[in-house]
Amino acid sequence: MSRWLSLYAVAAYSFLHLPLVVLAVFSFNSSRYTRWEGFSLVWYRAAFEDAQLGEAAVNSFLIGVAATALATIAGTLCAYGLWKRQSAWITTTLYLSLVTPEIVIGIALLAFYQWVFRFLSIQLGIHTVILAHVMFSIAYVVTVVGARLRTFDAGLEEAAMDLGATEWQAFRRVTLPQLLPGVASAALLVFITSFDDYVITSLVAGVDSETLPMVIYAMARRGFNPAVNAISTLIVFGLGVLILAGERLRES
Amino acid sequence: MDSVLELRRVSKHYLHHRAVDEVTLSVPRGSLFSLVGPSGCGKTTTLRLVAGFEQPSGGELLLNGSRIEHLPPYERNVSTVFQNYALFPHLSARQNIEFGLRRRGTADLDSPVRKVIELLRLAGKESRRPHQMSGGERQRVALARSLVLEPDLLLLDEPLSALDPQLRKQVRMELKSLQRRVGITFLLVTHDQEEALSLSDGIAVMNRGRLEQIGDPEQIYLRPATRFVASFVGAINWLGNVGVRPESTRIAQTPPDGDLRSKAAIVRSSTFLGNCVHVEADLGDGAMFVVETPRDGDVFPPGERVHVWWHPSDEIFLPEQP
Amino acid sequence: MTRLRAWFLAPSALLLAALFLIPLGIICAYSLMTRGPYGGVSGPWTWDNYARLPDPLYLLILWRSLLYAAISTALCVLMGFPLALFLARSGHRRNLYLALVIVPFWTSFLVRTYAWMFLLRETGLINSVLVWLGILEQPFEMLYTPFAVILGLVYGYLPFMVLPIYATLERLDRSLIEAAADLGARPLESLFRIVIPLSRPGILAGSVLVFISCLGAYLTPDLLGGGKTIMIGNLVQNQFTSARDWPFGSALSLLLMLVVMLLLMPVLRRRQEGLL
Numbered sequence: 001m002s003r004w005l006s007l008y009a010v011a012a013y014s015f016l017h018l019p020l021v022v023l024a025v026f027s028f029n030s031s032r033y034t035r036w037e038g039f040s041l042v043w044y045r046a047a048f049e050d051a052q053l054g055e056a057a058v059n060s061f062l063i064g065v066a067a068t069a070l071a072t073i074a075g076t077l078c079a080y081g082l083w084k085r086q087s088a089w090i091t092t093t094l095y096l097s098l099v100t101p102e103i104v105i106g107i108a109l110l111a112f113y114q115w116v117f118r119f120l121s122i123q124l125g126i127h128t129v130i131l132a133h134v135m136f137s138i139a140y141v142v143t144v145v146g147a148r149l150r151t152f153d154a155g156l157e158e159a160a161m162d163l164g165a166t167e168w169q170a171f172r173r174v175t176l177p178q179l180l181p182g183v184a185s186a187a188l189l190v191f192i193t194s195f196d197d198y199v200i201t202s203l204v205a206g207v208d209s210e211t212l213p214m215v216i217y218a219m220a221r222r223g224f225n226p227a228v229n230a231i232s233t234l235i236v237f238g239l240g241v242l243i244l245a246g247e248r249l250r251e252s
Numbered sequence: 253m254d255s256v257l258e259l260r261r262v263s264k265h266y267l268h269h270r271a272v273d274e275v276t277l278s279v280p281r282g283s284l285f286s287l288v289g290p291s292g293c294g295k296t297t298t299l300r301l302v303a304g305f306e307q308p309s310g311g312e313l314l315l316n317g318s319r320i321e322h323l324p325p326y327e328r329n330v331s332t333v334f335q336n337y338a339l340f341p342h343l344s345a346r347q348n349i350e351f352g353l354r355r356r357g358t359a360d361l362d363s364p365v366r367k368v369i370e371l372l373r374l375a376g377k378e379s380r381r382p383h384q385m386s387g388g389e390r391q392r393v394a395l396a397r398s399l400v401l402e403p404d405l406l407l408l409d410e411p412l413s414a415l416d417p418q419l420r421k422q423v424r425m426e427l428k429s430l431q432r433r434v435g436i437t438f439l440l441v442t443h444d445q446e447e448a449l450s451l452s453d454g455i456a457v458m459n460r461g462r463l464e465q466i467g468d469p470e471q472i473y474l475r476p477a478t479r480f481v482a483s484f485v486g487a488i489n490w491l492g493n494v495g496v497r498p499e500s501t502r503i504a505q506t507p508p509d510g511d512l513r514s515k516a517a518i519v520r521s522s523t524f525l526g527n528c529v530h531v532e533a534d535l536g537d538g539a540m541f542v543v544e545t546p547r548d549g550d551v552f553p554p555g556e557r558v559h560v561w562w563h564p565s566d567e568i569f570l571p572e573q574p
Numbered sequence: 575m576t577r578l579r580a581w582f583l584a585p586s587a588l589l590l591a592a593l594f595l596i597p598l599g600i601i602c603a604y605s606l607m608t609r610g611p612y613g614g615v616s617g618p619w620t621w622d623n624y625a626r627l628p629d630p631l632y633l634l635i636l637w638r639s640l641l642y643a644a645i646s647t648a649l650c651v652l653m654g655f656p657l658a659l660f661l662a663r664s665g666h667r668r669n670l671y672l673a674l675v676i677v678p679f680w681t682s683f684l685v686r687t688y689a690w691m692f693l694l695r696e697t698g699l700i701n702s703v704l705v706w707l708g709i710l711e712q713p714f715e716m717l718y719t720p721f722a723v724i725l726g727l728v729y730g731y732l733p734f735m736v737l738p739i740y741a742t743l744e745r746l747d748r749s750l751i752e753a754a755a756d757l758g759a760r761p762l763e764s765l766f767r768i769v770i771p772l773s774r775p776g777i778l779a780g781s782v783l784v785f786i787s788c789l790g791a792y793l794t795p796d797l798l799g800g801g802k803t804i805m806i807g808n809l810v811q812n813q814f815t816s817a818r819d820w821p822f823g824s825a826l827s828l829l830l831m832l833v834v835m836l837l838l839m840p841v842l843r844r845r846q847e848g849l850l
Contacts, residue, residue, distance in 0.1 A: 009660040019689035019690060033697065078583055081582030085579060099786060103811055107810060108600065131589075132593070135589055142586070196681075198793060220691060247669075332753070334749045340772075352758050
């Protein structure tokens with residue numbers, strides 16, 4: 001049976017990876033058609049010279065960094081607070097935010113922003129995207145950091161306070177350093193999710209805040225463009241490295 | 253004597269150590285035989301080799317005279333009672349007991365199952381799931397599940413270790429009488445020498461993957477073949493090449509008369525053990541000598557000069573290894 | 575540690591209240607209001623939006639969403655269980671094999687969906703290869719079909735099935751499998767009598783995760799179904815963008831939420847096993 005299982009695993013891994021491998025291979029094709037005509041970096045140059053893609057990449061990066069910073073801080077503090085004592089309200093809300101379909105989160109935020117804009121003279125833009133990303137990322141951070149806290153010995157904090165540390169000092173000097181690998185892996189997760197999100201972002205982005213997934217989506221809808229293969233390959237490779245780094249952190 | 257199981261120079265080597273090293277052993281039919289030794293001595297690995305969960309690196313395994321080392325576990329007519337019992341949690345007691353018979357395609361499940369349920373006093377518990385049973389009940393289901401298959405050999409891996417200490421002595425005796433009634437050969441693994449001595453018809457003592465001695469309980473205790481066996485099966489004081497057990501030793505203020513061995517000593521401490529008192533005495537060379545004295549006997553305060561003595565016939569002569 | 579705790583919880587609680595609970599509340603309110611003349615939302619309060627849901631057109635889309643989600647979930651169980659079993663038995667290289675499942679899962683969902691567009695197009699690689707091999711005389715359109723949508727859903731959410739099943743298989747006491755073999759069960763019997771029944775919690779958790787993800791899918795039917803095989807997620811999005819009927823879109827999204835919540839009930843009871 002184990003031989004059949006290994007054979008099956010080869011097939012399953014091919015299914016999971018071949019589409020991305022094929023995409024990557026053809027991003028180096030000199031032809032724009034699905035016929036191999038020689039190695040070329042022409043589509044990478046096209047992607048880099050595309051002003052719209054460049055601007056979108058900068059936006060995505062900025063949104064990713066800001067959302068990661070805010071969500072990681074808020075989520076880590078929240079995980080710690082919940083570890084001290086459970087709160088059914090917050091836990092249930094977090095869980096709900098995790099399982100609500102993206103499209104529902106997107107339209108609900110859109111409706112909310114439009115409602116708020118009646119009273120404030122602001123518009124959709126990078127800030128609304130960042131807030132949206134922070135919202136759906138908090139649950140990821142709480143999950144990852146919370147998992148790390150479950151293996152943390154509460155006695156260490158008691159020892160710190162017994163030695164004269166205040167509550168805050170005990171958290172800052174004893175608990176937080178122990179949590180850092182979990183916090184870092186949560187931050188990577190948030191960045192990846194933020195960088196990749198299309199469904200929610202497309203609903204709450206303004207005209208000046210197009211992100212990379214939005215541009216790729218538009219190009220993919222418009223018709224075949226090998227520059228999309230090139231930029232996709234770069235994204236897969238970049239995110240892949242981040243994910244592997246995150247897995248390392250989580251195992252440590 | 254006719255043997256059910258024979259091991260001929262059986263070895264199991266892992267990358268960095270030899271878990272079982274050339275063990276040769278035969279288990280007499282109808283006996284209750286124990287493999288005993290400290291943890292990591294290879295006794296459990298030996299059991300797993302017999303069950304078929306591990307493949308030997310060398311040697312031969314014979315069940316009723318036929319080689320079995322190439323057979324998978326499900327084709328060997330041996331059955332195992334696991335240390336944690338390994339009852340299937342999604343099946344009731346009865347379904348656990350029927351499991352093996354169903355795999356064999358036995359047509360009449362009812363009568364053998366009923367017989368074994370009665371034998372192990374499980375009537376009324378048939379529909380319980382493992383998590384609804386006490387430790388003792390779980391153990392009896394595990395026994396029933398194996399015995400209903402009437403194996404040539406029943407393997408028991410530390411069968412008493414998961415039970416409460418109070419229950420252990422009682423179950424020990426039940427296990428022995430169960431074995432006598434069903435007549436199936438039991439091969440039992442334990443790290444508890446007292447358990448092995450009290451239960452077994454035959455004992456094999458293992459240490460670091462090797463067999464140290466095979467014998468009946470009396471031989472093992474009174475005539476140990478190696479210093480390891482002598483120390484493992486009970487407390488012992490060593491004086492050079494001679495060992496003497498605390499319970500064979502006496503203590504007195506004056507040196508004894510006659511054909512007895514004695515040594516002058518200074519009492520260092522006493523330990524109350526409930527049924528007796530152990531007096532630790534210094535023979536002058538720094539070595540501690542333990543003497544078992546009756547609870548209601550004389551009291552020997554620390555610092556008192558005394559004589560310890562014993563009969564020469566109680567001495568165990570085992571030269572120190574070079 | 576009771577004084578500081580409130581401060582630790584406050585940022586997340588505020589963010590979740592403002593950006594999740596209040597927006598959901600607004601959707602609830604909108605679903606009971608009327609579409610304004612220019613696409614806005616206005617009074618009076620009404621149940622009309624819910625009364626419109628049983629329209630055959632919308633029922634068809636709802637039915638299609640449930641059907642595609644069910645087919646995709648079934649395929650994910652069939653494909654995911656053996657892979658999880660392989661992972662659980664893969665020995666010292668387990669972390670590598672696990673990473674090989676997780677990495678494509680987290681790399682851009684959009685790019686992974688796009689990769690299938692690239693493969694399935696009429697002039698895409700699969701058609702080219704099939705024509706070149708002589709299996710097909712002419713390329714045919716595989717993209718924008720129900721097949722493409724279900725393929726995309728299975729591809730997108732397979733790891734949601736594999737990881738929970740793997741987690742239960744990994745916790746499975748090895749001695750139970752040994753006991754089954756010891757009692758005479760052959761490997762396949764032991765698989766069906768012991769391993770599969772005992773991994774039911776993982777299969778259930780994975781199935782619910784995959785099913786609700788498929789049910790709420792937007793990107794996959796949009797890109798691989800090309801507007802021909804729209805699912806409920808697309809219908810919701812459509813009401814908020816081109817159709818500009820926010821009240822009806824709100825009612826639809828609450829219906830979607832309701833179905834998701836009902837499906838989650840059995841899993842919520844097992845929450846102690848962790849969120850994923």
